[in-house]
Amino acid sequence: MSRNRNDLIKGLxxxxxxxxxxxxxxxxxxxxxxxxxxxxQYRNKAATAALRLQQAKMLxxxxxxxxxxxxxxxxxxxxxQVTADGVHLGGEDGSVAAARAVLxxxxxxxxxxxxxxALAHDAVRQGADYVAFGSFFASTVKPxxxxxxxxxxxxxxxxxxxxxxxxxxxxxxxxxQLLEAGANALAVISAVFDATDIQGAARxxxxxxxx
Numbered sequence: 001m002s003r004n005r006n007d008l009i010k011g012l013x014x015x016x017x018x019x020x021x022x023x024x025x026x027x028x029x030x031x032x033x034x035x036x037x038x039x040x041q042y043r044n045k046a047a048t049a050a051l052r053l054q055q056a057k058m059l060x061x062x063x064x065x066x067x068x069x070x071x072x073x074x075x076x077x078x079x080x081q082v083t084a085d086g087v088h089l090g091g092e093d094g095s096v097a098a099a100r101a102v103l104x105x106x107x108x109x110x111x112x113x114x115x116x117x118a119l120a121h122d123a124v125r126q127g128a129d130y131v132a133f134g135s136f137f138a139s140t141v142k143p144x145x146x147x148x149x150x151x152x153x154x155x156x157x158x159x160x161x162x163x164x165x166x167x168x169x170x171x172x173x174x175x176x177q178l179l180e181a182g183a184n185a186l187a188v189i190s191a192v193f194d195a196t197d198i199q200g201a202a203r204x205x206x207x208x209x210x211x
Contacts, residue, residue, distance in 0.1 A: 008129075016043050039069050041071040069085040121159070145168055166178040
């Protein structure tokens with residue numbers, strides 16, 4: 001990736017569904033990328049380590065084809081194995097420093113900060129390249145997720161210089177208010193990958209006003 005680091009995390013940030021069929025996963029992701037997804041995070045909580053490695057390798061090839069960053073969920077070692085562009089860390093996934101030691105200075109590290117701006121400040125101090133907040137709306141993927149308000153984004157936009165990612169129940173309709181509040185990217189699973197027309201669903205996000 002040759003763009004400015006802050007510009008890498010912007011737009012529709014597609015997160016893969018738990019899809020055991022690799023061919024079908026690649027088909028779905030290709031459609032999302034054709035529709036304008038600007039970032040892809042590989043996340044498959046149900047897969048074995050072998051399947052995760054296989055799928056991540058193939059997604060690495062596909063994202064290269066579209067010149068889109070590939071971020072691996074939770075697993076810096078897997079990100080290193082497939083030469084992904086970075087890793088995304090949740091609250092239980094280890095420190096930024098540990099991920100940085102594995103991946104080096106050139107890779108992207110994102111951190112989930114839920115509904116706490118203080119966590120985002122800590123993450124940035126540790127060297128995170130972007131931070132994520134949510135859930136902003138009811139999520140079928142994480143129905144028990146903590147709830148974040150628009151005010152969290154407004155405060156973070158004033159105080160934090162790295163890109164802000166919003167996640168949780170986001171659609172092309174309700175996403176606009178998150179962008180107005182300060183989000184740079186919208187992280188989406190269901191609204192894209194559960195759609196009958198995946199490419200069309202992704203395209204609906206691509207016309208939003210991402211700053």
